[in-house]
Amino acid sequence: MHPYEVLRRPLITEKTTWQTGYESPQYAFEVDGRANKQQIKEAVEIAFDVKVTRVNIAVMPKKMKRNQRTRRSMIRQSEWKKAVVQVRPTDRIGIFEGVA
Amino acid sequence: MNLQVEQLDTNEAKFTINIEQAEYRKAQQTVARKLSKDYRFPGFRPGHAPMNLIVRAVGEEAFKYEVADELARSLYPKALEESKINPYGQGKIEDVKEDPPQMVIRVELQPVVDLRNYKGIRVVYTEPVVGEDEIQAQLDAIQTENAIVKLVERPAEKGDLIEGKIVAYNAENEAVFDLEEESFVLDENLDKAMHLVGLMDAVIGISAGETRNVRLVVDDAEEDENLRSTEVAVEVRADRVSSRELPPLDDTLAQTVGSFETFADLRADVEKKLVDYKQKMAQRDYNDLVVSAFSEEATVIYSPSYLGDRLDEAIEDIKQRTKNEEKMELSDWMKLQGFADEAALRENIKQGVENQAKVNLVLGAVSKAENVIVSGDEIMKEISNVAQYLNDDKLVRRSMQDQSYINSIYSRKLTSRVLERMSTIAQGNGDAPTVASYSSDNVVISEGESTSVVEGAAPETNNG
Numbered sequence: 120m121h122p123y124e125v126l127r128r129p130l131i132t133e134k135t136t137w138q139t140g141y142e143s144p145q146y147a148f149e150v151d152g153r154a155n156k157q158q159i160k161e162a163v164e165i166a167f168d169v170k171v172t173r174v175n176i177a178v179m180p181k182k183m184k185r186n187q188r189t190r191r192s193m194i195r196q197s198e199w200k201k202a203v204v205q206v207r208p209t210d211r212i213g214i215f216e217g218v219a
Numbered sequence: 220m221n222l223q224v225e226q227l228d229t230n231e232a233k234f235t236i237n238i239e240q241a242e243y244r245k246a247q248q249t250v251a252r253k254l255s256k257d258y259r260f261p262g263f264r265p266g267h268a269p270m271n272l273i274v275r276a277v278g279e280e281a282f283k284y285e286v287a288d289e290l291a292r293s294l295y296p297k298a299l300e301e302s303k304i305n306p307y308g309q310g311k312i313e314d315v316k317e318d319p320p321q322m323v324i325r326v327e328l329q330p331v332v333d334l335r336n337y338k339g340i341r342v343v344y345t346e347p348v349v350g351e352d353e354i355q356a357q358l359d360a361i362q363t364e365n366a367i368v369k370l371v372e373r374p375a376e377k378g379d380l381i382e383g384k385i386v387a388y389n390a391e392n393e394a395v396f397d398l399e400e401e402s403f404v405l406d407e408n409l410d411k412a413m414h415l416v417g418l419m420d421a422v423i424g425i426s427a428g429e430t431r432n433v434r435l436v437v438d439d440a441e442e443d444e445n446l447r448s449t450e451v452a453v454e455v456r457a458d459r460v461s462s463r464e465l466p467p468l469d470d471t472l473a474q475t476v477g478s479f480e481t482f483a484d485l486r487a488d489v490e491k492k493l494v495d496y497k498q499k500m501a502q503r504d505y506n507d508l509v510v511s512a513f514s515e516e517a518t519v520i521y522s523p524s525y526l527g528d529r530l531d532e533a534i535e536d537i538k539q540r541t542k543n544e545e546k547m548e549l550s551d552w553m554k555l556q557g558f559a560d561e562a563a564l565r566e567n568i569k570q571g572v573e574n575q576a577k578v579n580l581v582l583g584a585v586s587k588a589e590n591v592i593v594s595g596d597e598i599m600k601e602i603s604n605v606a607q608y609l610n611d612d613k614l615v616r617r618s619m620q621d622q623s624y625i626n627s628i629y630s631r632k633l634t635s636r637v638l639e640r641m642s643t644i645a646q647g648n649g650d651a652p653t654v655a656s657y658s659s660d661n662v663v664i665s666e667g668e669s670t671s672v673v674e675g676a677a678p679e680t681n682n683g
Contacts, residue, residue, distance in 0.1 A: 132262030136269055 125154045125162035129214050130201065139215050143172060143208050146215055150176070150202045159202045169210035175203045220294055224302045230331060230520045234298045234310070234324040238290060243320035246289045250282065287315040287322050295324060305329050308524050327522035332584035334517050342509050342645040347497035349490060357489045358468060361476055366463040374424045375460045379405045381425070383457040385413060387437075395446060404463070414441040415453060422455050430456045506638050509645045510578055517581045529576045530565050537564075586637045589644075593632045601628050 129135075130147040138145040150159055156174040163171050182196040206212070221237040251270035254277060260268040274282045295310055307327045314323040368380055375381055385398040396413075403409055410418045414437055421433040435453050437446045466472050473485035534549075541552040549561075558564040585591070602625075606614040618624050643649060 130262070131272065133264065133267055135262075136272075 120151070120154060120158055122158070122162035122165045125151050125158050126166060127151065129212075131215065135203075135215075138203070139212075141205075143205050144211065145203050145205045146212050147201060147203045150200050152178070152198070152200045154200065154202075156202075159204065163204050163206075163212075167212045167214075169206045169212060171204050171206055173205040175205075177201045177203075220297060222298050222301055224298075224304070227325075230328050230522045232302070232304055232306075232326045232328060233313070234295075234302070234322075234326060236294055236298060236322045236324065238294070238320040238322060240320060243286070243290070243317070246286050247282075250285045250289050254282075254285070283315050283317065284312065287312050290322060291324065294322070298324070299326075307522055308528075327524050330519065330521035330525055330580050332517055332519050332580050334513070334581070334584050334588060337513055337516055337585070337588075338644060338649050340509075340512050340516055340645050341647060342505065342512050344505050344642075344646055345501065347494070347501040349493045349497060353493060354486065354490050357493065358486065361485075361489075362465050362468060362472065363463075365472060365475060366465050368461045368463055371460055371462045372427070373460070374426045375405055375422065375457065376462075377405055377419070377423060378463060380461045380463050381405055381422070381457050382459040382461070383455065385418075385456075386454045387413075387415065387435075387451040388454070389446075389449070389451055392452075395443075395451060410438075411440070414438045415451070418453065421453070422457075425455060425457045425460070427457055427460050430454060502642075506642065509641045510581070510638070512645065513585065513641055514574075514577055514581050517577075517584070519577045519580050521576070521580070526569075526573060526576060529572050530569065533568055533572045534561065534565065537568075582634060582637050585641055586633060589637075589640050591633065591636050591640050593629055593636060597632060598625060598628050601632065 127149040130149060132147075135145075135147040138147065146163075148159075148163075150162075154162070156176060159174050159176065160171045163169065177200070179199050179201050181198045184196070220239070220242075223235040223237075225233040225235070227233060247270065251268075251273045252266060254273050255263070255268040256266040258276070259265065260272060260276065263269075263272075277285070291310070291312060299306060304326060305328065307329045310324040310326040312322060313325045315321070371379070380402055381404075382402040384401075385403070387395050387397065389395045398413065403412075405419060405422055407419060409422070410416060415435045416438050417435055421431065421435065425431055431454070433453050433455070434450050436448060436450050439447050441447050466475075468482060470481045473479040473482045476485065477488070479485045479488065537552075538549045541547055541549055545552060547555075553559075553561070553564055556564075558567065602615055602618045606612065606618075
C-alpha cells in the first residue's frame with residue numbers, strides 16, 4: 120500500500136487540538152481501513168517529515184441514524200479507522216499548527 | 220491608545236489610532252469567542268473552537284475587520300472625545316494593520332458654513348408700481364364679466380358670444396382637438412386659444428343653426444409638435460348667436476359686483492388688491508435675491524454623505540407624494556416620467572437638492588449668528604389660530620402630542636423670521652436688534668401639561 124493512500128484526512132476536534140499540546144504531541148488522522156500501525160507510521164514520517172514514536176489505532180463503529188421524517192432506522196456511516204500518532208517532543212505537524 | 224488626527228479637504232477627518240498589542244490581542248480573543256459561539260465548527264462545542272481555526276474559517280481579512288469593529292466600539296468614542304470633533308454620521312474603518320496594531324477611521328464632519336461678510340450684503344428693494352393701465356385692464360375684465368348678453372337673429376359680428384362647437388380634423392379625418400367650452404367669444408383671442416390662424420375671420424358672419432367647414436393652418440404655439448404648421452379641416456357649428464353689451468363703468472356696476480357704493484370704491488379696491496399682490500410678489504422675488512446673495516457670499520462645505528442623505532430625503536418625499544397624490548408606486552411614476560431607474564432620478568434632482576441644501580445651511584447659520592429664535596408661545600399661538608380657524612377645539616391637544624407637526628410649524632416660522640432678518644440686513648438695517656420680544660418660554664397647555672421648546676430643527680425654505 121502506497122504511503123499516500125494510507126492517510127485520508129487529519130482530525131481536528133477539541134480533543135485532538137488538546138492532544139497536539141502534549142509534551143510529545145499527538146496527532147489524529149482518519150486512515151484507510153486496511154492500513155496497519157507500521158504503514159501508518161511510515162506514511163506520517165514520509166508525509167510530514169517527523170519521527171513517530173507511537174501509533175494507536177481504533178476502528179470507529181458504523182453509526183445508525185434515524186430518518187427524521189420517516190422515523191426509519193438507516194445506516195448513514197460505515198465504520199472507519201482512526202489513528203493517533205505520537206511524535207518526538209521536538210517534532211510538529213504543520214497542518215495542525217496554529218489551531219491550538 | 221495613541222491618536223493622530225488629520226483634517227482632510229473633503230470636510231472629513233482621518234483618525235489614525237495606534238493600539239497596544241495586549242489590547243489588540245484581547246479584542247481578537249473576544250471576537251473569536253463570539254464567532255465560535257455564533258457558528259458551528261464540527262468537532263468543537265459552541266464557544267470552544269480555537270481562534271486560528273476560526274480565522275481560517277472566516278478568512279484573515281474578514282477576521283481583521285471584525286476585530287477592528289470590536290475595537291472601534293470602545294476606541295472611536297474615546298477618539299471623538301479626545302479630538303473634540305463633532306462628526307456627521309458614523310465613522311468608517313478605512314484601514315487596519317496588525318503589526319503593529321493600527322486602525323484608520325475616516326470621519327465625516329458636520330457641514331461648515333462661513334457666512335463671511337454677510338452684514339455687508341446689500342440688495343436694493345424696488346417698491347412695485349401699479350400702473351393706470353393695469354388697473355384699467357382689471358376694470359375691463361370686470362366689465363366683460365358683467366356684460367349683458369342678448370340673443371340676436373343676425374349673423375355673428377366681432378365681439379359676439381357664440382354657443383356651439385369647434386372641431387379640427389386631420390388629413391385622416393380624425394378629430395385632433397376641439398373647443399372644450401360650449402361657447403366662445405368671437406374676437407382675436409379665439410385664434411390664440413384654438414391655435415388656428417384666421418379662425419375669427421372664418422367664423423364672422425356665421426348664423427345660428429349654421430355649420431361652416433374651413434381649412435386653416437395650426438400655429439407654431441400648438442402643444443402637439445406634429446400638428447404645428449399643418450393644415451386641418453375645421454368644423455364650426457353655431458347653435459345660438461348673442462350680442463354682448465358692456466355695462467358702463469359706473470356706480471351701478473360697482474354695486475353689482477360687490478358691496479361698493481361708488482365706482483371710485485370699486486376702483487380703490489381693485490388698486491389695493493393689485494398693490495397687495497404686486498408687493499407680495501416683489502417681496503418673494505426680493506427674498507429670492509437676498510437668499511441667493513447670502514448663499515453666494517457664504518462658503519459652505521459638507522461631506523458627500525450629507526448630500527447623499529438629502530437626496531435620500533428628496534427621493535422619499537417624491538415616493539410619499541406619488542403614493543398619496545398620484546396613488547402610484549415610485550417605480551411606476553419613474554417609468555411615466557421617463558427615468559430608467561432610481562439612479563437616473565437621483566442624478567436629475569441632484570443639482571436642485573444641492574442648491575436647496577446649501578440654502579438651508581445658510582439660513583441655519585444666519586439664524587444662529589443673528590440669534591433668531593421662535594418661542595414656544597408663538598408656536599402655541601399659531602396652533603390656537605389654526606384650531607380657531609378650523610373650529611376644532613381638540614386640535615390643540617392633538618397637535619401638542621404630534622412632535623412632527625410642532626417641528627413643521629417651528630421650521631416654517633423660523634424660516635420666515637430668518638428671511639425677514641436677512642431682508643433687514645440686505646436693506647442696510649442690520650444693526651437693529653432682531654426682535655426684542657423673543658423669548659424661549661416653554662409651551663404650556665392650560666391643563667398643566669407642557670412640552671419643551673422646539674430646538675435644533677433646521678429652517679427650511681423653497682426659495683432659491
